[in-house]
Amino acid sequence: MSTSNESPSPGPRALANPGNAGVLALRWSCATCRQSKRRCDKMYPKCTLCSQKNAPCNYPGRRKRQKLKNRIKAITSQGGVRQLPFPSANSSFIAERFLDPDVFYRAQLTVVNTDVAVTDNIANLVGSVLDIQTTSDQFFKSVHVWMPIISKPHFCSNILSRLTYxxxxxxxLVLSMKLCSTRVETWNTPLYETVKLFHFKIETSGVLSVLVLQAAILIALYELGHSIYPAAYLSVGSCARYATALGIDKSILSSSATQAQWIEEEECRRIWWAILVLDRYLNLSDPKRHLITPDADLESYLPADDEAWESGVRNHDHTFTLATANSYHLGLFARFAQAAHLLSQVLHHVSEQSNETAQLRRTIFALVNVSNIEASMRRLEYCSQTAVCYA
Incomplete structure (x- = not known):
């Protein structure tokens, strides 16, 4: 027994014991007393009889976890498929899903994320469907041009369904679009504070979603553009962890053959390349600081051509890896990814104090020359990969 000031609350089943002020009692008997068919005084964290007999004392909240494990074993052995609805985002089952994903995979279970409440302030900032379209149009005409991590056709066609589910x-995501595409005189705006708090609320609720990750990258871009350090560096690290939890870090290692899967796959690939770019760019000031993300190898797939990405129609002839990327059919974002790959090698050379930089220097200037030709052909006012090369 312990006083309420010393022991943690056992949850909603904890009741004040009227016979002994300050001591906690539970609604149900412990498992040991139930099995022995004896009277339990329901003291928490251990009843009196179990304390006297030095026996384990487990209450129904712990028994439910064991039941879940037994159910998973039964489903796995039978090969069935089930769906587990979670009544609360704070449910311990979400943590168990994260800590032991193999069990959930073998049991073919599906976790239903709980909807996070949206306050009136958030709803007013977002506005109507027309307001969302206006915000997204502004974003696609500005930031999206050089950081195209959101499929415009996919976003526009799914607004109504996402408003529901x-x-x-x-x-x-919409507020993050507005944040990074609106010019402000000072970085510490009410919108920035609102978006950061809303992102924290959703992230801590246990939701794992590509939309949340895209929003987090846009927040990091805002922080980088307004020199909010070390917040920008920490935000990129958080994005890398979140993407790994979603399995997006593997998106650059393979390429599917079906058109139906291509848009989602390409979106994930672009998200991971964006994280790689930001991680390396943020280390320019201190090359000896360890990168958060691993370097892409030569067999890693580059983003698709931007024209195909904007139209949503895949071109099978324009699929390249870092090893095969010697074509003028590469999109601008693919060139941006190439520049990030070279920047990674520069960071390694500087941190290791290597003098063998001649070949790397030639490769960088070769990319600059190609980018200049493409910028002239495509009439580009800004070339992100050239900016990275000169940085």
Whole structure:
């Protein structure tokens, strides 16, 4: 027994014991007393009889976890498929899903994310469907031009369905679009504070979503553009962890053959390349600081041509890896990824104090020359990969 000031609350089943002020009692008997068919005084964290007999004392909250494990074993052995609805985002089952994903995979279970409440302030900032379209149009004409991590056709065609099933995630993404595409005189705006707090609320709820990750990258871009350090560096690290939890880090290692899967796959690939770019760019000031993300190898797939990406129609002839990327059919974002790959080698050379830089220097200037030709052909006012090369 312990006083309420010393022991943690056992949860909603904890009741004040009227016979002994300050001591906690539970509604149900412990498992040991139930099995022995004896009277339990329901003291927490251990009843009196179990304390006297030095026996294990487990209450129904712990028994439910064991039941879940038994159910998973039964489903796995039978090969069935089930869906587990989670009544609360704070449920311990979400943590168990994260800690032991192999069990959930073998049991073919599906976790239903709980909707995060949207306040009136958030809803007013987002506005109507027309307001969302206006915000997204502004974003696609500005930031999207050089950091195209969101499929415009996919976004526009899914607004209504996401308003129904992923409302909080959509609102976070829209507010992040507005944040990074609106010019402000000072970085510490009410919108920035609102978006950061809303992102924290969704992230801590246990939701794992591509929309949330895209929003987090846009927040990091805002912080980078307004020199908010070390917040930008920490935000990129958080994006890398979140992407790994979603399995997006593997998106550059393979390429599917079906058109139906291509848009989602390409979106994930672009998200991971964006994280790689930001991680390396943020280390320019201190090359000896360890990168958060691993370097892409030569067999890693580059983003698709931007024209195909904007139209949503895949061109099978324009699929390249870092090893095969010697074509003028590469998109601008693919060149941006190439520049990030070379920047990674520069960081390694500087941190290791290597003098063998001649070949790397020639490769960098070769990319600059190609980018200049493409910028002239495509009439580009800004070339992100050239900026990285000169940086």
């Amino acid at each position: 992923k409302r909080a995630e959509l609102f976070l």
